[in-house]
Amino acid sequence: MKPAAPPKSARFLRVNGVVQGVGFRPFVHRLAQRLGLSGWVRNVAGTVEIHLEGPEAQVDAFERSLRADAPPVSRIDGLQSTSVVAGGVDGFSIIQSADADGVRPVPPDVGTCSSCEAELFDNTDLRFRHPFITCTDCGPRYTIIDELPYDRERTSMKAFVPCPRCATEYATPTDRRFHAETIACHACGPRVWLEDTAGYERGVGETAILLAATALRVGAIVALRGLGGFHLAVDATNDAAVRRLRERKLRDAKPLAVMVRTLADARAIADVSAREAALLCSSARPIVLLHPRDDAMLSSALAPGLDRLGVMLAYTPLHHLLLDAVARVLVMTSGNLGDEPIAIGLDEGRDRLRSLVDLFLLHDREILSRCDDSVVRVVGAHEVFMRRARGYAPVPVRLPVSAPQPIIAVGPHLKNTFTLVRGDEAFVSPHIGDLEGTEALDHWRQAYDRFRALFRIEPTVAVRDLHPGYLSTRVAEELGLSRIIAVQHHHAHIAAAAAEHGVTTPVVGLAFDGTGYGDDGNVWGAEVLVADLSGYRRAAHLRYVALPGGDLAAHEPWRVALGYEALAGAQTQSFGLAYYGVPLSTRVGVGQQLSRGVNSPLASSMGRLFDAAAAVLGVRRHASFEGQAAMELEALAGDLAATPLPFPIIEQGGMLILDPLPMLIALGEGRQHGVDVTLLAARFHESIAFAASEVARRVATDAGIDTVALGGGSFQNARLLASIERRLGEARLRVLVARRLGPNDGAISYGQAAVAAWRMVHE
Numbered sequence: 001m002k003p004a005a006p007p008k009s010a011r012f013l014r015v016n017g018v019v020q021g022v023g024f025r026p027f028v029h030r031l032a033q034r035l036g037l038s039g040w041v042r043n044v045a046g047t048v049e050i051h052l053e054g055p056e057a058q059v060d061a062f063e064r065s066l067r068a069d070a071p072p073v074s075r076i077d078g079l080q081s082t083s084v085v086a087g088g089v090d091g092f093s094i095i096q097s098a099d100a101d102g103v104r105p106v107p108p109d110v111g112t113c114s115s116c117e118a119e120l121f122d123n124t125d126l127r128f129r130h131p132f133i134t135c136t137d138c139g140p141r142y143t144i145i146d147e148l149p150y151d152r153e154r155t156s157m158k159a160f161v162p163c164p165r166c167a168t169e170y171a172t173p174t175d176r177r178f179h180a181e182t183i184a185c186h187a188c189g190p191r192v193w194l195e196d197t198a199g200y201e202r203g204v205g206e207t208a209i210l211l212a213a214t215a216l217r218v219g220a221i222v223a224l225r226g227l228g229g230f231h232l233a234v235d236a237t238n239d240a241a242v243r244r245l246r247e248r249k250l251r252d253a254k255p256l257a258v259m260v261r262t263l264a265d266a267r268a269i270a271d272v273s274a275r276e277a278a279l280l281c282s283s284a285r286p287i288v289l290l291h292p293r294d295d296a297m298l299s300s301a302l303a304p305g306l307d308r309l310g311v312m313l314a315y316t317p318l319h320h321l322l323l324d325a326v327a328r329v330l331v332m333t334s335g336n337l338g339d340e341p342i343a344i345g346l347d348e349g350r351d352r353l354r355s356l357v358d359l360f361l362l363h364d365r366e367i368l369s370r371c372d373d374s375v376v377r378v379v380g381a382h383e384v385f386m387r388r389a390r391g392y393a394p395v396p397v398r399l400p401v402s403a404p405q406p407i408i409a410v411g412p413h414l415k416n417t418f419t420l421v422r423g424d425e426a427f428v429s430p431h432i433g434d435l436e437g438t439e440a441l442d443h444w445r446q447a448y449d450r451f452r453a454l455f456r457i458e459p460t461v462a463v464r465d466l467h468p469g470y471l472s473t474r475v476a477e478e479l480g481l482s483r484i485i486a487v488q489h490h491h492a493h494i495a496a497a498a499a500e501h502g503v504t505t506p507v508v509g510l511a512f513d514g515t516g517y518g519d520d521g522n523v524w525g526a527e528v529l530v531a532d533l534s535g536y537r538r539a540a541h542l543r544y545v546a547l548p549g550g551d552l553a554a555h556e557p558w559r560v561a562l563g564y565e566a567l568a569g570a571q572t573q574s575f576g577l578a579y580y581g582v583p584l585s586t587r588v589g590v591g592q593q594l595s596r597g598v599n600s601p602l603a604s605s606m607g608r609l610f611d612a613a614a615a616v617l618g619v620r621r622h623a624s625f626e627g628q629a630a631m632e633l634e635a636l637a638g639d640l641a642a643t644p645l646p647f648p649i650i651e652q653g654g655m656l657i658l659d660p661l662p663m664l665i666a667l668g669e670g671r672q673h674g675v676d677v678t679l680l681a682a683r684f685h686e687s688i689a690f691a692a693s694e695v696a697r698r699v700a701t702d703a704g705i706d707t708v709a710l711g712g713g714s715f716q717n718a719r720l721l722a723s724i725e726r727r728l729g730e731a732r733l734r735v736l737v738a739r740r741l742g743p744n745d746g747a748i749s750y751g752q753a754a755v756a757a758w759r760m761v762h763e
């Protein structure tokens with residue numbers, strides 16, 4: 001006897017999150033077909049709508065699988081499910097996108113997936129060794145999308161007309177490349193060629209890749225047009241070649257990242273924990289800061305003085321092919337001179353990089369949005385962003401308050417990002433860089449115009465830093481918007497950390513960084529604030545020190561030591577090592593500058609305190625980039641157990657002042673008495689962690705607050721972060737640390753946006 005047909009039910013689902021451009025509709029289609037359901041799926045603004053008809057049990061199974069088996073890059077933030085009346089739909093189809101005026105997410109770029117990687121090296125496959133193999137689960141997105149909705153004709157893939165075979169796969173529901181907008185093969189995809197610096201073509205396709213690999217193996221520097229911009233590649237095992245790259249790029253000490261093809265290759269050069277492995281292999285494929293192995297046989301010029309090396313896995317098919325052919329670890333550093341924005345255009349790359357490289361490995365798929373590699377490190381159980389860009393941007397971060405009008409928060413002066421806001425969605429740009437020089441400004445404006453067009457947001461309110469003289473302030477003013485809101489730098493740091501966690505009640509904020517303009521006109525950088533999104537009160541700070549030469553002090557740590565020595569009153573013998581190698585006449589001149597108060601701004605900067613300690617310990621008197629001394633001290637300290645040195649907290653007119661002078665003197669004396677510098681570096685870290693936690697605890701108790709938010713670039717120091725988190729935890733305080741954005745200035749624009757949105761709602 002034939003069983004009775006099960007009762008038929010119909011359901012309407014609305015899914016939001018990262019659900020467009022990540023193979024979600026094809027996945028829904030396959031799932032519905034597998035379960036024998038009829039209906040349709042479509043994109044509507046930022047959401048996916050699904051109509052299902054079929055047996056109740058199957059519809060339930062669909063909902064479960066939707067969450068459990070969703071494509072790896074997608075992220076379901078919300079799923080609404082409603083029972084509806086069955087309309088007798090036949091079959092299942094993907095129907096036309098309805099372009100409502102809602103929030104429009106743009107998917108991030110996705111590293112080559114394992115299926116595509118397998119096909120790339122399978123000589124029976126149609127796309128064997130095709131440098132542009134992709135599928136619905138992987139490939140470029142943000143960097144090639146011109147407009148939404150995300151369809152091929154609105155990307156830079158529109159220049160490549162799919163061949164009949166690709167077109168068939170695109171239209172076949174059971175195919176992995178069903179609706180893969182970036183589908184391509186040898187017959188129809190972009191092409192690769194090798195060019196010399198005079199512009200002559202040296203080879204095409206496979207030949208180009210093999211010739212580039214051969215050149216790399218003998219020490220050549222190759223400019224590689226990648227996904228979000230140009231890279232400069234060189235053999236990381238060739239010391240002379242790495243040094244030549246540094247000379248040409250005018251980058252004498254900043255660490256250089258390397259790329260390897262597989263996780264096994266990464267394990268051959270560095271220690272990789274399970275969490276680090278997951279990050280390396282994640283679809284975002286960030287640079288992960290790893291502890292290099294002693295037997296790695298890499299150039300010693302990659303990360304001089306540091307105990308971490310930036311490692312990433314190949315994330316495009318072209319990387320896979322090149323690394324496979326070279327069979328060496330490659331340096332992959334951004335294609336620029338010094339700190340300029342990375343080059344993206346063909347002619348731009350040729351012009352700007354010709355003097356730096358020996359060869360160009362190029363392709364003809366345009367890069368529409370510049371996007372640097374992201375940099376992440378694992379601290380304890382969490383990951384901390386050093387730089388958030390490719391693979392993460394421009395996925396929105398939620399604000400705890402909905403902005404009544406669209407906002408552009410222009411971000412800080414250094415390590416700039418900007419944030420566009422509509423409602424409670426904050427679209428944080430990828431890393432832009434320092435806003436100094438016309439190239440950086442042009443880059444900022446281009447990126448801003450592109451973001452506005454992509455997300456269709458026309459801001460009416462601009463948010464800027466308090467500093468009247470920064471280029472970012474000029475940028476905000478030149479936008480000509482009806483309203484400009486100014487937000488203090490360290491308030492923005494704390495607001496960013498709190499807002500990301502949805503916290504709008506007052507917190508104690510520890511804002512530790514290099515520099516930010518204070519509301520008293522001084523240079524702030526080690527601030528304890530009682531803050532919420534509406535405002536802040538400065539409850540404590542590091543004792544002010546005069547910095548002779550101002551900004552110059554960030555590059556000459558010995559000057560900071562001299563500033564602290566002036567606080568000590570008399571010549572302090574213990575600071576002697578700080579000036580080793582500094583000509584006496586220079587030191588005397590700078591000393592006079594200090595005593596007359598000429599160009600010697602007052603600073604309460606944590607970054608400069610690290611500089612002073614590095615100088616006093618004889619570790620570094622001149623720095624080639626800001627933060628170098630701090631990174632070296634962290635590397636020296638490692639995880640050596642140590643106790644704090646004296647670091648008194650003094651009350652002055654209702655304000656708590658942290659005085660580091662006794663600690664600096666103790667460091668200098670210890671060093672002169674032959675105490676190991678690694679132990680002193682460790683004690684230095686513990687001193688700061690102890691004093692910071694102690695002051696946070698006191699301020700929290702006085703204010704009746706149980707939550708502490710940490711913000712500022714100093715929290716990229718893993719030892720400092722871990723020690724402060726542990727100490728605050730022991731004091732039973734809840735600790736908020738940036739997770740989706742980094743603690744450094746890359747999060748400032750988001751914090752500015754959070755403060756502005758709150759003020760607009762509550763004024």
Ligand code: ZN
Nearest residue numbers: 113116135138
């Ligand atoms: Zn793929």
Ligand code: ZN
Nearest residue numbers: 163166185188
């Ligand atoms: Zn094709």
Ligand code: FE
Nearest residue numbers: 513712713745
């Ligand atoms: Fe900062």
